[in-house]
Amino acid sequence: MNELFAKFLNCVDRNRIYNEVENLWRKEFPQTSRAYLAAAEYTLELLREAGMENVEMISFPADGKTVYQDKCMPLAWDATIGKLTIRKSPRPFAEPVIADYQRHPFHLVKGSAAIPEGKRLVKIITETQLFAGEDADGALVVCAPSTVPGAAILKTALDLGAIGLISDYYAQACRVQAPEAIGWVNAGTEGANWHVIEGDRPFVCFSITAGAGDQLRQAAEVGEVTALVECDGRRYQGSIPGVTALIPGRQKKEFWLMAHLYEPLSDDNSTGVVAAIEMVRCIKELIAKGDLPELEFSLRLVFGAEMYGFAAFAEHFGGNLSERTIGAVNLDSLMAGNPNQRLHVYAAAPGTPFFGNALLEIFLDQWKDKNAFPVAKFAESGWYDDDTLLTDRTVGLPTVWFIGREKMFWHNSALTMQLIDRRIFARICATIGTWIASVVTLNKASLAQIVRQAGAYGLSHLAIEYRNILQKGLSADEGSEQLLYRLQRDCERLEDFREVGSDPEIERQIELLQAATQGYLAQIKEQAPVTEERKGKWFDYSATVLASRVERGFPHDQTRLPRCQRRSLPDGVIYGPFSRVLSNMDGQKTLQRVIREAEWEEGTVFSETKIKEYLGAVMFLGKHGFLKVEYNQKITHADILSALQNVGVRSGDCLFVHSSASAFGWIEGGETAVIEAFLDAIGSTGTLLMPTFTSPFNSFEGTLNKGRRYRPFDPEDPSQVRVGSIPRTFLQMPGVIRSRHPSHPVAGIGSLAAACLEAQQENDPPTGETSSFAKLVEYKGRLVYFGCGLAPSTFLHYLETVADLPYLKDSVCRVKNKDGSLRTVYIPKNLPGDRDFYRDVDGNSKFFKKALASGLKMNESTLGCGKIRLLEAENFYAVGMKLLSQDPNILLCDNEECLFCRKYKQ
Ligand SMILES: [Zn+2]
Numbered sequence: 001m002n003e004l005f006a007k008f009l010n011c012v013d014r015n016r017i018y019n020e021v022e023n024l025w026r027k028e029f030p031q032t033s034r035a036y037l038a039a040a041e042y043t044l045e046l047l048r049e050a051g052m053e054n055v056e057m058i059s060f061p062a063d064g065k066t067v068y069q070d071k072c073m074p075l076a077w078d079a080t081i082g083k084l085t086i087r088k089s090p091r092p093f094a095e096p097v098i099a100d101y102q103r104h105p106f107h108l109v110k111g112s113a114a115i116p117e118g119k120r121l122v123k124i125i126t127e128t129q130l131f132a133g134e135d136a137d138g139a140l141v142v143c144a145p146s147t148v149p150g151a152a153i154l155k156t157a158l159d160l161g162a163i164g165l166i167s168d169y170y171a172q173a174c175r176v177q178a179p180e181a182i183g184w185v186n187a188g189t190e191g192a193n194w195h196v197i198e199g200d201r202p203f204v205c206f207s208i209t210a211g212a213g214d215q216l217r218q219a220a221e222v223g224e225v226t227a228l229v230e231c232d233g234r235r236y237q238g239s240i241p242g243v244t245a246l247i248p249g250r251q252k253k254e255f256w257l258m259a260h261l262y263e264p265l266s267d268d269n270s271t272g273v274v275a276a277i278e279m280v281r282c283i284k285e286l287i288a289k290g291d292l293p294e295l296e297f298s299l300r301l302v303f304g305a306e307m308y309g310f311a312a313f314a315e316h317f318g319g320n321l322s323e324r325t326i327g328a329v330n331l332d333s334l335m336a337g338n339p340n341q342r343l344h345v346y347a348a349a350p351g352t353p354f355f356g357n358a359l360l361e362i363f364l365d366q367w368k369d370k371n372a373f374p375v376a377k378f379a380e381s382g383w384y385d386d387d388t389l390l391t392d393r394t395v396g397l398p399t400v401w402f403i404g405r406e407k408m409f410w411h412n413s414a415l416t417m418q419l420i421d422r423r424i425f426a427r428i429c430a431t432i433g434t435w436i437a438s439v440v441t442l443n444k445a446s447l448a449q450i451v452r453q454a455g456a457y458g459l460s461h462l463a464i465e466y467r468n469i470l471q472k473g474l475s476a477d478e479g480s481e482q483l484l485y486r487l488q489r490d491c492e493r494l495e496d497f498r499e500v501g502s503d504p505e506i507e508r509q510i511e512l513l514q515a516a517t518q519g520y521l522a523q524i525k526e527q528a529p530v531t532e533e534r535k536g537k538w539f540d541y542s543a544t545v546l547a548s549r550v551e552r553g554f555p556h557d558q559t560r561l562p563r564c565q566r567r568s569l570p571d572g573v574i575y576g577p578f579s580r581v582l583s584n585m586d587g588q589k590t591l592q593r594v595i596r597e598a599e600w601e602e603g604t605v606f607s608e609t610k611i612k613e614y615l616g617a618v619m620f621l622g623k624h625g626f627l628k629v630e631y632n633q634k635i636t637h638a639d640i641l642s643a644l645q646n647v648g649v650r651s652g653d654c655l656f657v658h659s660s661a662s663a664f665g666w667i668e669g670g671e672t673a674v675i676e677a678f679l680d681a682i683g684s685t686g687t688l689l690m691p692t693f694t695s696p697f698n699s700f701e702g703t704l705n706k707g708r709r710y711r712p713f714d715p716e717d718p719s720q721v722r723v724g725s726i727p728r729t730f731l732q733m734p735g736v737i738r739s740r741h742p743s744h745p746v747a748g749i750g751s752l753a754a755a756c757l758e759a760q761q762e763n764d765p766p767t768g769e770t771s772s773f774a775k776l777v778e779y780k781g782r783l784v785y786f787g788c789g790l791a792p793s794t795f796l797h798y799l800e801t802v803a804d805l806p807y808l809k810d811s812v813c814r815v816k817n818k819d820g821s822l823r824t825v826y827i828p829k830n831l832p833g834d835r836d837f838y839r840d841v842d843g844n845s846k847f848f849k850k851a852l853a854s855g856l857k858m859n860e861s862t863l864g865c866g867k868i869r870l871l872e873a874e875n876f877y878a879v880g881m882k883l884l885s886q887d888p889n890i891l892l893c894d895n896e897e898c899l900f901c902r903k904y905k906q
Helices: 002-011 014-028 033-049 127-131 151-159 210-222 270-288 306-316 356-367 422-440 444-472 476-499 504-527 537-542 577-583 591-602 608-623 637-647 670-682 725-731 753-757 772-778 795-802 846-853 873-886 899-904
Strands: 056-062 076-078 082-088 097-100 119-126 140-142 164-167 226-231 234-236 238-247 254-260 298-304 325-331 343-346 375-379 399-404 545-549 627-631 654-659 687-691 697-700 746-750 782-786 809-816 822-830 858-863 866-872
Touching: 002 270, 002 422, 014 033, 014 270, 014 422, 033 056, 033 076, 033 238, 033 270, 033 298, 056 306, 076 238, 097 210, 119 127, 119 210, 127 140, 127 151, 127 210, 140 210, 151 164, 164 210, 238 306, 254 270, 254 306, 254 422, 270 298, 270 325, 270 422, 298 306, 325 422, 356 375, 356 399, 356 422, 356 444, 356 476, 444 476, 444 504, 476 504, 476 591, 537 591, 537 608, 545 591, 545 608, 577 591, 577 608, 591 608, 608 627, 637 670, 637 858, 637 866, 654 670, 654 725, 654 772, 670 687, 670 725, 687 725, 687 753, 725 746, 746 753, 753 772, 772 795, 772 873, 782 873, 795 873, 846 873, 866 873
Parallel strands: 119 140, 140 164, 254 298, 254 325, 325 399, 343 375, 654 687, 654 782
Antiparallel strands: 056 238, 076 234, 082 097, 082 226, 119 226, 238 298, 343 399, 545 627, 687 746, 697 809, 782 866, 809 822, 858 866
16 A cells, blocks of 8 residues: 555645645635636536546535535625724724725625615624623624634624624634734624525624733724725525536446535635546546556545535535545545644444445554654544435435644634645655545455455454443443444454455455454353442433434425524534434434443543433424424423322312423423313313513623523513423413513413512512412412422522512613613612522522421422422421521522622521
8 A cells, every 4th residue: 555655645746736725725715606616617627637437517405405414505605895983992903994805805794784874883792791791783793712713602692683793703814924914704694594595694803812802802892993895795596506526437326426615714624625636637647557557446536515515415425425425535625734733533423334434444553653644643433424324324325524623723824825835745646645535546356355354443442342331330231232342343344245245265364353342242141240230310211202304304404494583403403422322223223322322432421411412402303394203202282281199289289390391301291281181180270370480681790691591681582581392382382471570580370360460660680579379379389399309499589579578689681671771670670690590400409408407398200210299388488488588598509619699608
């Protein structure tokens, strides 16, 4: 292989490819759809010049609504003007034009929409001021330096009336080495989608240098800053091209070389595109010279808009690619200029078996200590990511990824041609090209020898796994299953060599692996300790869930759901183990099994919290049709009703319910079923109350709000409710009324609802004598904790209010008027700071321990994985007031480092 490497290196034309990278990069630079087309046309030209066959451009829609594998294609976008000029500032700007698309295209964030009148004078406020309630209407918000200019902050800023953001986030990393750098913002959108799509709200966003960012934040802190905004950005329905070429081999089956277009950075990814073409050209030349055998497999070059473009290509070529392809390599961010750069190499993840993984291991080992490109990390179990996501079992294209891991110049304007070194770039091309050549020219003549080597690697994998199993002290059962899973992966990989042809060596090596496994299994049985069986309620529950995939490709943008229903998914779906869980679902294995497979692949054990998170996401994806999910243990309306009766709920009760919908497992009928069960339990004479608290504070006990959840209270907007999905659903049910308090509104229905909710005014204390908590005592109501434990005991704040404890403090809130304007509301005796019971688990906080020992009566019943608890308001009040009179500090914590509790302890 080293000999081949030398020949390959000799073949690479390093000056020409350097120039090609520069040309392509300059075409992509303006970031517009017009620039994309120019880049695609230039790529087409490069392919033709390199003598590639079957070169074609495929036009995919850029209409902001066509969805491939749950990735929504962008809207086309053009701009020529994007300028931000400081007009008024308490500190003068030497260069008042702090952003100008004409000066550098990164200054204007892709997708920015035109100012209808062309230019507009706006005020600039900081992110800190935004969350402290400064009026953001029509303003631009300059983000904190560490704030990613992504969905979370953009959505908040637009919700609060701002027209967009100013960010220096991506300029921070290299502020010393390249102080004039400007960040390139890719996904400046409100959702998981990377690009602006149909229905996205308009924004204007700017990217500036770190120095300008500092100056702007400092100026806005001490006085009024205004700026002139100019933008002619235009979103429209257009198209976005993909470019491909096919070089036929002996077999029709294709190996793909993938690289993404349209990120305007020299090494991200003009180098990847040019390298892919050069590698194929060299392979053809070496074949012509007789230095390489004929192509066994056909070679396809695939250049598109990264995750979105690759998903579009996959669908263009039939969706599931396993019949058409053998595998792929992705080239992205090779970091072809840093002499100390080390490559990271990710094998194709196990979702789709690939014989090329074996060749990769052979190749990397032969490379060790040799004078080729150094590899710092090799991930044998691969990675699903935005470039390798087609490895997913439902798509079937196992993709290997070579990447240089260098973050300093990542996504910023310092990543220019100066960071590309011709010699290093050529070496990378030859290094990766040599491996690719070994995959695509593997033929029947060389097969047996390679399979023998692959078998030897399989044996070493088993040996390593065996050692790990004993070292970790796994039980014999667990260890055996883990080892058998390793065997399965290696056998699948050997089986995949049949793509080249049948050879008795394949079967022989598989038998050797099986025999070795039998030996290890016998050893494990003898040596493995009898450890306790793994326990965990969510781990156990996952064994009763069977999830299978119904759609091709990983769910991602959730475009088909209304925006308010989309949620962020674990690990961003593709950046962590959740992708393994999804990929390994086959409709046969339980969710517990696929979770364990993901653990084995990662060499880790997930916490109960993690498993609960994955379960929650699977339920969500099942509910919305992205997965088919069957539950062996599901909770029905009847189960809830009987659990409520068991805990003591009676017809005619007046209930105040705190809840957590995720505590039980799958509930048939969801939140609505829960609410209906409550209504059935209390009957037509009962009353049901639920908290629908929000976060409208802009100042609290003299402290400015820093919480991102801050929104001026809008009674019309149920998405503001921060206490769970059951109250959010309850609030929207017909007949439900709500108290008018801005921070602590309560919703209710039933005979006493109006009596409980109507007395409180918006500037009353949240938990005072006019609140529903006082009424609850008066009407002998009861508190139900439905799955949430005792920590959300707002009732205790009522006791604090009655006892007039010194730590209830003034707050100032913002409230939205009917006409959309805002007013400020002063609320006395609000509830700042910390309390010990906020961390209560099963009654273990100071207060509840004492209260339960002093006559607090608590009923408890079980429902699925969760618990329901019931307290009587009158009894709770009596016991609580007695304890508070004995010890007014009982609700504060004893942590010395808690400044709040320390300050107010009497
Ligand atoms: Zn505390």
